[in-house]
Amino acid sequence: MSLRKAMIFAAGRGERMRPLTDTTAKPLLPAGGKRLIEWHLEKLAALGIRDVVINTSHLAGQFPQALGDGDRWGLRIRYLDEGPVPLETGGGMLNALPLLGPEPFLLVNGDVWSDLDFATLPGRPRGHAHLVLVANPSHHADGDFVLADDGTVHAEGAPRWTYAGIGVFRPELFGNWREVVGEVDGADQRPPRFRLLPLLVDAMRRGAVGGQRHDGHWVDVGTPQRLRELDAGLRHD
Numbered sequence: 001m002s003l004r005k006a007m008i009f010a011a012g013r014g015e016r017m018r019p020l021t022d023t024t025a026k027p028l029l030p031a032g033g034k035r036l037i038e039w040h041l042e043k044l045a046a047l048g049i050r051d052v053v054i055n056t057s058h059l060a061g062q063f064p065q066a067l068g069d070g071d072r073w074g075l076r077i078r079y080l081d082e083g084p085v086p087l088e089t090g091g092g093m094l095n096a097l098p099l100l101g102p103e104p105f106l107l108v109n110g111d112v113w114s115d116l117d118f119a120t121l122p123g124r125p126r127g128h129a130h131l132v133l134v135a136n137p138s139h140h141a142d143g144d145f146v147l148a149d150d151g152t153v154h155a156e157g158a159p160r161w162t163y164a165g166i167g168v169f170r171p172e173l174f175g176n177w178r179e180v181v182g183e184v185d186g187a188d189q190r191p192p193r194f195r196l197l198p199l200l201v202d203a204m205r206r207g208a209v210g211g212q213r214h215d216g217h218w219v220d221v222g223t224p225q226r227l228r229e230l231d232a233g234l235r236h237d
Contacts, residue, residue, distance in 0.1 A: 002123050003106050003168065006049045007096050008040055010110035011057035011086040016222050025059040027110030028066055029227060032234025035066065036221060037110050045073040047118045049106065052077050053096045057086040082191075089196035090177065091186065097171050109165030113230055114218040121168050127152075127208035128173040129200060133161035134218045145204070145211070153211040155201045164218055167211075173199055 014026035021029075027037035034042075037054075044052060052075050056063050060081040070077035078099055080092075087095055093107070104124055114134075122130055131153055136143040143160030145153045177194070178187070180202045186193030203209045219230050 002048055003104060003121070004049060005051040005053070005100050005103070006044050006106040006108065007053045007055070007093065007100060008037060008108055008110045009055060009089065009092060009165070010037060010063065011055045011082050011092055012111065013058045013086075014111070017224060017227070020224055020227070021058070023059075025056070025062050026221075028062055029221070031113060031221070031227060031231045036113060037067070039113060040108050040110065041067070041070070041073045041075060041077075043118050044106070044108075045075055047106075050074070050076060051099075053080060053099045054078070054110075055080045055082055055087070055092045055096060057082045057084065085193070087191060087193045088186070090174075090181070090199055091191060091193040093169070093196060094174050094177065095191045097174065100171070102171060104168050104170050107167050107169050111221050112165045112219065113221060114164060114166065114214065115216045116164070116166060116214045116218070120212065121166075122210075123168075125168045125170065125210055127210050128170045128203045129209045130168040131200075131209065131211040132164040132166040132214050133211050134164045134214050136160070136162045137220060139222070140220070147211050147213060151210050151212070152207055153204055153209045155204050161213065164214060165220070166214075173203060176202075 010027045014021035017026050028035045056079055133147055140162050144163045146157040146160055147153055180198050181187050181194045184194055221227050
């Protein structure tokens with residue numbers, strides 16, 4: 001089965017990118033002649049994705065102004081404005097599930113760039129999530145997770161790799177979210193606000209998270225310097 005829907009995380013404030021993000025939402029910053037998020041939209045369309053949900057918060061109104069309804073890429077974009085305080089990664093994804101539906105969907109962070117071929121991702125992950133992992137960048141030298149020989153991903157052990165902000169998720173990951181998240185601040189609000197990491201770690205303990213390595217180009221565009229370097233590299237290519 002091929003993936004038909006995707007979500008792009010675009011609600012972050014982008015504090016480390018200031019002053020650029022004082023006036024422009026981080027995923028709308030340009031690199032290589034395109035906005036960061038437009039690189040994703042092109043690849044999603046090429047994969048055959050038709051429906052994309054973009055969650056927004058900081059400078060939320062800029063997204064529909066810049067991207068429209070997605071028709072120029074053959075996509076249907078729907079925006080979820082989370083208000084002045086983002087719902088975090090877990091809350092944002094949970095809030096989007098009614099639009100994403102019951103089938104697996106592709107997730108990509110709006111502030112990363114990669115030459116990963118999305119066609120290498122599984123349409124039906126064998127667990128609740130399938131994560132793309134990359135070599136640890138200098139600013140995240142300790143990494144995030146371990147990729148075992150059988151393709152499962154674990155929170156403990158070595159060697160550790162960095163989560164690329166790209167993956168395939170099943171809605172079932174959220175089946176016990178309230179129990180896993182507990183009494184963290186924001187969990188009782190409507191819609192709830194919480195991080196995705198505790199749900200992933202819980203699923204990893206049950207062997208329900210798979211993954212793959214990507215050895216190509218990947219950038220966490222977290223600072224103005226990294227944005228400049230990415231822009232220069234893309235224009236040179």
